Amino acid sequence: xxxxxxxxxxxxxxxxxxxxxxxxxxxxxxxxxxxxxxxxxxxxxxxxxxxxxxxxxxxxxxxxxxxxxxxxxxxxxxxxxxxxxxxxxxxxxxxxxxxxxxxxxxxxxxxxxxx
Amino acid sequence: xxxxxxxxxxxxxxxxxxxxxxxxxxxxxxxxxxxxxxxxxxxxxxxxxxxxxxxxxxxxxxxxxxxxxxxxxxxxxxxxxxxxxxxxxxxxxxxxxxxxxxxxxxxxxxx
Numbered sequence: 632x633x634x635x636x637x638x639x640x641x642x643x644x645x646x647x648x649x650x651x652x653x654x655x656x657x658x659x660x661x662x663x664x665x666x667x668x669x670x671x672x673x674x675x676x677x678x679x680x681x682x683x684x685x686x687x688x689x690x691x692x693x694x695x696x697x698x699x700x701x702x703x704x705x706x707x708x709x710x711x712x713x714x715x716x717x718x719x720x721x722x723x724x725x726x727x728x729x730x731x732x733x734x735x736x737x738x739x740x741x742x743x744x745x746x
Numbered sequence: 747x748x749x750x751x752x753x754x755x756x757x758x759x760x761x762x763x764x765x766x767x768x769x770x771x772x773x774x775x776x777x778x779x780x781x782x783x784x785x786x787x788x789x790x791x792x793x794x795x796x797x798x799x800x801x802x803x804x805x806x807x808x809x810x811x812x813x814x815x816x817x818x819x820x821x822x823x824x825x826x827x828x829x830x831x832x833x834x835x836x837x838x839x840x841x842x843x844x845x846x847x848x849x850x851x852x853x854x855x856x857x
Contacts (some may be wrong), residue, residue: 635788737790739787
């Protein structure tokens with residue numbers, strides 16, 4: 632009963648390094664999301680994928696790219712990490728983004744520090 | 747500007763006290779969700795409200811959606827230490843499929 636799995640759980644990068652955060656869900660959900668969480672800011676949407684083959688920008692997309700590899704997997708890439716990207720990153724999924732009442736299922740997060 | 751404003755930002759109370767937290771906006775929403783997040787974990791859905799004036803109860807938690815569907819409140823009766831966490835409200839953004847969150851209320855319940 633894995634749900635949404637994120638890797639890694641912790642990561643430290645130097646400014647300018649690149650990395651990819653991985654996310655996979657085993658609930659056959661169509662929609663997947665990447666959020667970042669900073670103190671006092673709640674959760675801010677970076678990118679989302681309403682269905683396999685589509686991706687769209689959220690509130691704070693600058694400095695990030697995403698890939699919806701298949702229905703299960705949605706990765707987030709930082710091409711050139713900056714200290715402002717230090718944050719906790721959450722991947723989430725839900726069955727259908729067109730139904731506003733659909734529940735979001737979250738992974739347990741990736742704590743990223745950029746020095 | 748924040749689409750959703752949550753208040754208070756931080757609340758520290760003793761076990762057994764009652765409390766209310768708020769989620770406000772100037773926009774009208776088709777629905778609103780409340781999530782709770784514990785340290786080191788992702789948020790978990792508590793409830794979805796969809797009708798103006800709707801009241802839903804989850805044990806000691808009472809959720810209300812404003813009549814005009816612009817705001818919501820969460821009332822906890824006789825708080826317990828297990829209620830400690832970050833409470834987040836969230837709304838759909840038009841028909842885009844996005845779900846937008848407020849900045850959250852951090853609740854600390856002391857024994």
